[in-house]
Amino acid sequence: MSFSLLINGIDGKMGRETVLKAELFPQIKEIIGFDKTKKAPIESKNFKTKYKPFLIDFSSPEGSLSAGLFCLKNKIPAVIGTTGIKENQKRELIKYSKKIPIFISSNMSAAVNLTFIAVEFFAKNLDFDIHIHETHHTAKKDAPSGTALKYAEFIEKAGKKPQITSARIGDIKGEHEIVFAGKGEKIILKHCAFDRGIFSIGAIKAGLWLSSQKPRLYSFLDFFKAKL
DSSP: OOEEEEEETTTSHHHHHHHHHGGGOTTEEEEEEEOGGGHHHHTOSSOOOSSEEEEEEOSOHHHHHHHHHHHHHHTOOEEEOOSOOOHHHHHHHHHHTTTSOEEEOSOOOHHHHHHHHHHHHHHHHOOOEEEEEEEEOTTOOOSSOHHHHHHHHHHHHTTOOOEEEEEEOTTOOEEEEEEEEETTEEEEEEEEESOTHHHHHHHHHHHHHHTTSOSSEEOHHHHHHHHO
8 A cells, every 4th residue: 555644843853854764665655745834734634645544743732733633634544753742732632533543652763662561570679779860952932851750651550759850051962861770770772862863663554554543542552562
């Protein structure tokens, strides 16, 4: 099957990276981009593409809502990779997911999403103190990162409350370190992103998979379960 890839936030770093990484997927035959300077199309209804469409959003929390509404109007599956989305904004996207499939992840690296499962397992089975530290480039606006907050969410499922700290230095793509410290021992789980292209590849894979799913809210956990 051939696909049309719609990118909201195409003029940003992640948008441009996603255009480049789309070349690795021969089933993507068309790319259409939206950004701040291209508002009219994202607000339109009866939007036409040459092939089966799906949208990837790497914009802003407000841009994600606009993209979600656009996809709702046009019955297009949406992958939301934007960070910093507030709870009230997420609730709106959840409403949209009753009519269209929507995939939301604060981090589009499949590897990072597997570590979410690991930290929950450690937190459930170890009576250790837990600290999350995340480091990103100076241009990143939200802190703590969406990924750090997601780690905390999984840890809190186990009844633990982690400490969270952040740093914004240089051009670091993304580092997350989770320390489980007990008496006489500690475990350090760390993920480092050296190339933002991993997030684009993860988003594209999620979008291709999402295109054949029924309307509801999805995450990487659903993606992994489908692969088992």
